[in-house]
Amino acid sequence: MASSALEVVTAVAKGGPRRVGHWIRGAAVVDAPAYYKVRNPANDDVVAEVADGDASTVDEAIRAAQEAYPAWRDKPVEARAKILRRWYDLVVQRSDALGRLISLENGKPLGEAVAEVRYGASFIEWFSEEARRAYGDVIPTGNEGDRRAIVLRQPLGVCAAITPWNFPNAMLTRKVAPALAAGNTMVARPSELTPLSALALAELATEAGVPAGVFNVVSGSRASVFGDAFANSCTVRMLSFTGSTRVGRLLLAQCAPSVKRTEMELGGLAPLIVFDDADVEVALNGLWSAKMRNSGQTCISPNRIYVQSGVYDTVVERLAARARRARVGPGLESGTEVGPLIHAAAVDKVERHVQDCVQRGAQVLAGGKRMPELGDNFYAPTVLRDVPHDALVAREETFGPVIAVMRFETEDEVVRLANDTEYGLSSYAFTRDLGRAFRMAQQLEAGIVGVNEGVVSNAAMPFGGVKQSGHGREGSKYGLDSYTNLKYVLMRY
Numbered sequence: 001m002a003s004s005a006l007e008v009v010t011a012v013a014k015g016g017p018r019r020v021g022h023w024i025r026g027a028a029v030v031d032a033p034a035y036y037k038v039r040n041p042a043n044d045d046v047v048a049e050v051a052d053g054d055a056s057t058v059d060e061a062i063r064a065a066q067e068a069y070p071a072w073r074d075k076p077v078e079a080r081a082k083i084l085r086r087w088y089d090l091v092v093q094r095s096d097a098l099g100r101l102i103s104l105e106n107g108k109p110l111g112e113a114v115a116e117v118r119y120g121a122s123f124i125e126w127f128s129e130e131a132r133r134a135y136g137d138v139i140p141t142g143n144e145g146d147r148r149a150i151v152l153r154q155p156l157g158v159c160a161a162i163t164p165w166n167f168p169n170a171m172l173t174r175k176v177a178p179a180l181a182a183g184n185t186m187v188a189r190p191s192e193l194t195p196l197s198a199l200a201l202a203e204l205a206t207e208a209g210v211p212a213g214v215f216n217v218v219s220g221s222r223a224s225v226f227g228d229a230f231a232n233s234c235t236v237r238m239l240s241f242t243g244s245t246r247v248g249r250l251l252l253a254q255c256a257p258s259v260k261r262t263e264m265e266l267g268g269l270a271p272l273i274v275f276d277d278a279d280v281e282v283a284l285n286g287l288w289s290a291k292m293r294n295s296g297q298t299c300i301s302p303n304r305i306y307v308q309s310g311v312y313d314t315v316v317e318r319l320a321a322r323a324r325r326a327r328v329g330p331g332l333e334s335g336t337e338v339g340p341l342i343h344a345a346a347v348d349k350v351e352r353h354v355q356d357c358v359q360r361g362a363q364v365l366a367g368g369k370r371m372p373e374l375g376d377n378f379y380a381p382t383v384l385r386d387v388p389h390d391a392l393v394a395r396e397e398t399f400g401p402v403i404a405v406m407r408f409e410t411e412d413e414v415v416r417l418a419n420d421t422e423y424g425l426s427s428y429a430f431t432r433d434l435g436r437a438f439r440m441a442q443q444l445e446a447g448i449v450g451v452n453e454g455v456v457s458n459a460a461m462p463f464g465g466v467k468q469s470g471h472g473r474e475g476s477k478y479g480l481d482s483y484t485n486l487k488y489v490l491m492r493y
């Protein structure tokens, strides 16, 4: 019986049973009162049975994090940095197994899954280094003869994290690494669909020397139980959430009574603009990589593709040819470029969006259908042309492999269309005109702008949204801000 998340991959290969518990106080909690099944989206097979926690589980994990806090906070920063660095090394060493785990529970192609592990690890590496740079300030008072004003940067205490299924490894490391680097402790609750990657990361953290109770992971099938328990706890000083804007709004309201600090990494509806003066090859490559990563289930995936009239026909035809060639299949099958969607409801949503485009006059150039021969959760990479600006895809995240192409004539028109949304996470523009490139960087209302580039994610850069895509920045030198308080001290001597 595999009881460790890291052993699940081998147990699956051998067909053996596997039950995985919460990770609290540096150890797996065995014999939980209840378990639920985690399934592979590619074939619906049970990957593992995972502990189904409740409010008492969360309370126990919060207690563990609270007890571990003073010693972790007071550890010399070099010691914390070295432990994080060891954790990074272990994650990299185990990247194949961790990648397989992602592929098993999330469905994404193995190559992408291993790339996610390395991306996730890069946040641990980055913050193991940033730990040493949690600087404060000395501010002139005007009375330097007898006083000094200093600003200290201090940890918050116990932090909580709720993470989504689409990047089960990286969305967690970019919260827990800065939290621990700054001297906080953490309780994390991963998506019920993909808890194994988080549990495996916690095991490796313990192996690396993260003391018991500093990083705890609780799993469970009833999401709101965890949100309620985190929000209602006055011990939890901060909640960092990545997920939909709908759930983000709920959690913000729940955190209001305890005036908890929040970091919200929410949904997107990215515009991607191809101007007539773009290098079409660069634009097509950028669009394809931004769109098809994780089968389109990415918060920064472009949902609204605006192509200027002069290159419209070329772009849609070449995209359609690319989509027809794409190899769709299970994530663990070699050669797979596009994997399954996470579950049946996700496929239903994609189908609804495609049908809506067609009903409004769009034409399907590639895909536009389910792939039952592969399984219930597969949808063919789809290219639609002549999509009207009032289609559903222009208002709601599709979260699937659908390239919905709209036509525009002028720069002013496309900036207005691109900004006409409550979302503001990422945006993309392809142009060879330098002035226009700067105007796009300036005018697009988003936390991230890719100019002639579709791959924007990097641990050294600030990731986050504006408007209803959230607040706070993950990664970069700003990534410690959400996990630290500034304390102003005026010293008269």
Ligand SMILES: NC(=O)c1ccc[n+]([C@@H]2O[C@H](COP(=O)([O-])OP(=O)(O)OC[C@H]3O[C@@H](n4cnc5c(N)ncnc54)[C@H](O)[C@@H]3O)[C@@H](O)[C@H]2O)c1
Pocket (backbone or CB within 6 Å): 162, 163, 164, 165, 166, 167, 171, 189, 190, 191, 192, 223, 224, 225, 226, 227, 228, 242, 243, 244, 245, 246, 247, 248, 250, 251, 264, 265, 266, 267, 268, 298, 299, 300, 397, 425, 464, 465, 469, 470
């Ligand atoms: N901005 C970012 O960095 C970023 C990154 C990844 C995903 N996302 C967004 O996440 C969404 C996709 O992920 P999802 O489907 O898991 O989102 P989701 O909001 O449904 O769920 C996110 C997490 O919240 C939990 N949850 C759901 N309802 C809850 C409740 N009432 N109380 C507490 N927790 C609750 C889920 O179980 C999951 O763990 C998309 O909108 C995507 O754009 C954003």
Ligand SMILES: O=CCCC(=O)O
Pocket (backbone or CB within 6 Å): 166, 167, 170, 297, 298, 299, 300, 457, 463
């Ligand atoms: O899904 C959103 C996060 C993806 C990323 O960090 O590149």
